[in-house]
Amino acid sequence: MVEATLVHRSLRSELRAMLAIANKEWIIFRRYPSWFVAFLIWPVLFPLAYIFPARALAGPQGLALATFSRLAGTRDYISFIVIGTTIYMWFNITLWDVGLLLRNEQMRGTLESNWLCPVWRISILLGGSLTKLLTALFFLTATIIECRLLFGIQLLRGNLALLLVSLILLIPCIYGLGIAFGSLVLRFQESNALVLFMRGLVAIFCGMTFPVAVLPHWMQIIAAWLPFTYAMHAIRAVSLSQANLAAVWPDLAHLLVFAIVLPIAGYAAFRFTERQARRTGVLGHY
Amino acid sequence: MNYTPLSTISPRSYIRAILAIAKKDWLHFLRYPLEGMFRIIEPVMWLTPIYFLGRSFATSNGATGFAAYVGTVDYMSFVLIGGIISSYVSAVFWGMGFSLKREMDSGVLESNWMAPLPRPLFLIGQTVASISITSVNSVVVLFLAWRIFGFHVTGHLFPALLALAPMLVALYGFGFAFAGLVLLLKDANTMVDVANFMVIGLAGSQFPVQVLPRVLIPVALALPLTYGYDAVRGYLLGTRTLIPIHDELVILLVFMVVMTVAGYAFFRMIERHVKVRGTLGTH
Numbered sequence: 018m019v020e021a022t023l024v025h026r027s028l029r030s031e032l033r034a035m036l037a038i039a040n041k042e043w044i045i046f047r048r049y050p051s052w053f054v055a056f057l058i059w060p061v062l063f064p065l066a067y068i069f070p071a072r073a074l075a076g077p078q079g080l081a082l083a084t085f086s087r088l089a090g091t092r093d094y095i096s097f098i099v100i101g102t103t104i105y106m107w108f109n110i111t112l113w114d115v116g117l118l119l120r121n122e123q124m125r126g127t128l129e130s131n132w133l134c135p136v137w138r139i140s141i142l143l144g145g146s147l148t149k150l151l152t153a154l155f156f157l158t159a160t161i162i163e164c165r166l167l168f169g170i171q172l173l174r175g176n177l178a179l180l181l182v183s184l185i186l187l188i189p190c191i192y193g194l195g196i197a198f199g200s201l202v203l204r205f206q207e208s209n210a211l212v213l214f215m216r217g218l219v220a221i222f223c224g225m226t227f228p229v230a231v232l233p234h235w236m237q238i239i240a241a242w243l244p245f246t247y248a249m250h251a252i253r254a255v256s257l258s259q260a261n262l263a264a265v266w267p268d269l270a271h272l273l274v275f276a277i278v279l280p281i282a283g284y285a286a287f288r289f290t291e292r293q294a295r296r297t298g299v300l301g302h303y
Numbered sequence: 304m305n306y307t308p309l310s311t312i313s314p315r316s317y318i319r320a321i322l323a324i325a326k327k328d329w330l331h332f333l334r335y336p337l338e339g340m341f342r343i344i345e346p347v348m349w350l351t352p353i354y355f356l357g358r359s360f361a362t363s364n365g366a367t368g369f370a371a372y373v374g375t376v377d378y379m380s381f382v383l384i385g386g387i388i389s390s391y392v393s394a395v396f397w398g399m400g401f402s403l404k405r406e407m408d409s410g411v412l413e414s415n416w417m418a419p420l421p422r423p424l425f426l427i428g429q430t431v432a433s434i435s436i437t438s439v440n441s442v443v444v445l446f447l448a449w450r451i452f453g454f455h456v457t458g459h460l461f462p463a464l465l466a467l468a469p470m471l472v473a474l475y476g477f478g479f480a481f482a483g484l485v486l487l488l489k490d491a492n493t494m495v496d497v498a499n500f501m502v503i504g505l506a507g508s509q510f511p512v513q514v515l516p517r518v519l520i521p522v523a524l525a526l527p528l529t530y531g532y533d534a535v536r537g538y539l540l541g542t543r544t545l546i547p548i549h550d551e552l553v554i555l556l557v558f559m560v561v562m563t564v565a566g567y568a569f570f571r572m573i574e575r576h577v578k579v580r581g582t583l584g585t586h
Contacts, residue, residue: 051493051494052493054493055493055496055497058493058497062497062500062501062504063500065504066500066504066509067352067353067356069504069509069510069514069515070353070356070357070382070509070510071356071360072510072514073368073369073372073510073511073514074356074357074360074366074368074369074378075360075368076367076368076369076371076372077368077371077372079368080367080368080371081360081361081362081366081367081368081369082360082368083362084359084360084361084362085359085360088359089359209338209341210337210338210340210341213341213344213345213348214341214344217344217345217348220348220349220351220352221348221351221352225352226352226353226355226356227352227355227356227358227359228359231355231358231359232355
């Protein structure tokens with residue numbers, strides 16, 4: 018049997034490196050149990066910040082629900098908000114986790130030595146992303162269960178295959194953006210401000226808590242350039258209005274394009290940072 | 304001209320020390336302009352989804368459903384006032400609660416602790432910086448929000464500020480206790496985040512507390528902050544208050560005295576504890 022070692026570069030050795038990095042991130046994650054608690058608390062706590070205002074706006078007997086219902090296509094504003102905030106939180110977690118993966122290595126002073134390992138440099142990011150994807154799936158599962166138990170809402174309804182397709186198409190969009198973001202943070206540093214900017218875009222333009230139809234025209238144009246707008250619309254349509262494939266096809270088609278383009282953009286941003294780092298020698302600076 | 308050095312302990316030296324700490328925090332703030340800018344932009348970013356949420360429920364007569372609870376259709380002004388008060392609450396949780404943690408991480412806490420200065424003055428210095436930075440931010444946020452969303456004050460500003468004052472003192476008293484807790488627990492990121500979010504949420508920063516589920520209403524009414532939000536809105540917007548506004552002011556004054564004394568006592572207790580255990584500088 019021929020053993021694949023890290024020295025003999027092969028696809029198997031890259032895979033082993035990726036898994037080793039994923040394992041290291043998993044050990045770090047387990048080391049801080051407070052993150053586990055946070056993953057259980059936030060799926061419920063964060064949507065409540067919008068559900069209670071919506072309840073106040075709807076009025077004592079749902080007096081003002083008619084306008085919302087006409088714009089959103091559903092009277093179920095709780096599920097509507099939960100779907101939007103869950104996608105937003107998923108992206109937010111990815112920005113902090115995947116987006117700051119390299120930056121954290123830079124802060125710890127281990128990035129330069131890792132950079133010299135005989136593996137593809139993108140493997141450092143992809144390996145870390147694997148663990149973050151796993152924890153995000155845990156977060157999504159916790160959200161579905163907790164919403165069922167505490168809010169009494171069933172998120173997994175309608176055509177489950179369409180829901181699954183929407184979620185699967187969203188994964189490369191989120192992680193492609195996360196990788197692009199992580200690479201650029203390394204270059205431009207001031208990471209907190211950049212995270213706040215990115216997540217602000219999603220909260221404001223993609224209809225996290227409101228139907229996009231209430232946005233002014235110029236804001237709707239920006240919304241059309243963000244994958245989350247289509248993902249939120251498709252998932253809400255399938256889950257809350259029992260939409261079929263024909264109804265959500267335009268959303269899925271847009272998501273498919275983003276799912277192809279964004280990982281490529283992420284890789285291009287990574288290569289750009291890699292070249293810049295070699296040229297300027299600022300990889301270890303923070 | 305006579306100089307008062309820090310080693311000659313006097314009220315003037317205390318004031319100089321407080322101002323030096325406040326100046327240091329201001330320098331930190333100004334050193335990261337992008338982060339500073341986002342402290343202004345972020346509240347506006349948070350208000351925007353709330354604004355559009357309001358629009359998606361609005362009828363031709365405005366926020367009529369909301370008016371049935373509080374007596375005004377001006378939902379955005381209600382939220383804006385809540386947002387400004389919440390920025391002080393967050394400043395206490397993150398600024399005060401984490402001020403010692405930052406020093407701990409930078410490795411300067413123990414050496415600062417050796418300075419010939421009463422320890423609570425460190426926190427008072429940080430309080431001065433925190434209140435001034437938050438106030439400057441709030442003025443800019445209010446201006447931006449007025450331009451973007453519209454903001455109409457129909458009531459009286461002076462009594463509203465009088466209601467705000469005891470609440471702020473009480474909050475910073477609470478900040479002392481919270482800083483003590485961080486000194487003890489070290490890594491308290493999730494605790495600070497969740498506690499801040501829950502206190503702001505339950506006190507009704509963005510909605511009238513009447514909309515909370517029945518089980519949570521007693522919790523909201525037990526928080527003195529709830530009456531602070533309510534009284535300030537009552538004065539500024541003329542909203543229907545939960546209880547007579549004078550009773551709310553009495554609650555805030557009692558809260559101020561209790562929190563200042565209890566917060567200080569708790570901080571001193573924790574300080575003694577970490578000194579005995581020798582864990583002041585560990586993190």
